[in-house]
Amino acid sequence: MAFSGNFMCTSFKQEVLQAKHDFTASTGDTFKLALYTNSASFTAATTAYTTSNEVSASGSYSAGGGTLTSVTPTTSGTTAFCDFADLTFTSATITARGALIYNTTTGSGSGTTNTVAVLDFTADKTSTAGDFQISFPTADASNAIIRIA
Amino acid sequence: MFMGSMDLPREKLLVDINTTNNRGFTPEELAEQCVKKIISISDNAHPGVRDQARAFSKDIEKLIAHYMQQAVQSDRTSVYNALTDAGHPQLAELIRRL
Numbered sequence: 273m274a275f276s277g278n279f280m281c282t283s284f285k286q287e288v289l290q291a292k293h294d295f296t297a298s299t300g301d302t303f304k305l306a307l308y309t310n311s312a313s314f315t316a317a318t319t320a321y322t323t324s325n326e327v328s329a330s331g332s333y334s335a336g337g338g339t340l341t342s343v344t345p346t347t348s349g350t351t352a353f354c355d356f357a358d359l360t361f362t363s364a365t366i367t368a369r370g371a372l373i374y375n376t377t378t379g380s381g382s383g384t385t386n387t388v389a390v391l392d393f394t395a396d397k398t399s400t401a402g403d404f405q406i407s408f409p410t411a412d413a414s415n416a417i418i419r420i421a
Numbered sequence: 422m423f424m425g426s427m428d429l430p431r432e433k434l435l436v437d438i439n440t441t442n443n444r445g446f447t448p449e450e451l452a453e454q455c456v457k458k459i460i461s462i463s464d465n466a467h468p469g470v471r472d473q474a475r476a477f478s479k480d481i482e483k484l485i486a487h488y489m490q491q492a493v494q495s496d497r498t499s500v501y502n503a504l505t506d507a508g509h510p511q512l513a514e515l516i517r518r519l
Contacts, residue, residue, distance in 0.1 A: 277431035277432055278429040278430060278431060278432075278433065278435055279429060279431075280427045280428050280429050285427055288427075358454070362445065366440075371436075389429060391435055391436055392432075392434075393434065393436075393438055394432075394434045397438040397440055398440060398442075399440035399441060399442065400442040400443060401442065401443050402440060402441030402442050402443055402444055402445065403439070403440065403441045403445050403446055404438070404440050405437075405438065405439040405440070405446070405454075406436050406437075406438060407436060407437035407438070407439060407454060407457075408436055409435060409436065409437075410457075410458070410461050412461070417435060417436070418427070419427065420426075420427055421426050
């Protein structure tokens with residue numbers, strides 16, 4: 273079992289059409305990012321956050337991962353997209369191969385673990401008593417992490 | 422028929438992962454990351470424009486690093502005073518010398 277690429281979760285696509293996710297900054301839902309070892313096996317069929325194979329708590333990283341700061345969705349041309357601020361876990365000893373982004377807000381009928389996307393780091397990334405930072409791509413129509421084209 | 426797509430590139434590294442060992446990020450490292458957020462330069466841009474943009478981004482990076490260094494020093498002054506006021510002058514001095 274191992275990471276096998278990036279996936280926008282199929283359940284998320286359905287839930288977007290059911291208005292179960294709100295990415296609006298400040299007033300929208302709370303999204304989190306959890307880190308996993310390469311023993312995790314996620315695909316587009318992954319529907320929920322799990323503690324199985326999540327990296328151990330260290331420094332500012334605790335079970336469930338860190339809260340993402342969402343940037344209100346916007347558009348460019350015919351593409352809509354949204355972004356997250358970079359996330360840093362400090363004073364942490366972590367080896368992670370990938371991550372899950374999930375929604376913890378129940379407000380619109382979703383649960384507290386509904387997945388959004390699976391991110392594959394393509395190799396193990398390690399911090400030792402240091403910082404572990406996830407830096408999201410440029411927020412534009414070609415690169416933003418979540419886009420509807 | 423409308424066909425929208427939300428799928429992610431399967432094999433590509435979508436996010437940058439930056440890590441450190443036994444230290445935090447330096448102002449220079451953070452300034453480099455900060456500039457990437459501010460200025461995006463296409464590899465397909467006209468060479469003249471591209472070179473000018475790259476030179477500009479390097480200048481901005483140095484400026485941001487400078488002010489980040491000042492912020493770190495200024496914060497240490499605040500921490501130094503807080504520790505001194507709390508009766509920990511030796512610890513305060515340790516922080517000041519970092």
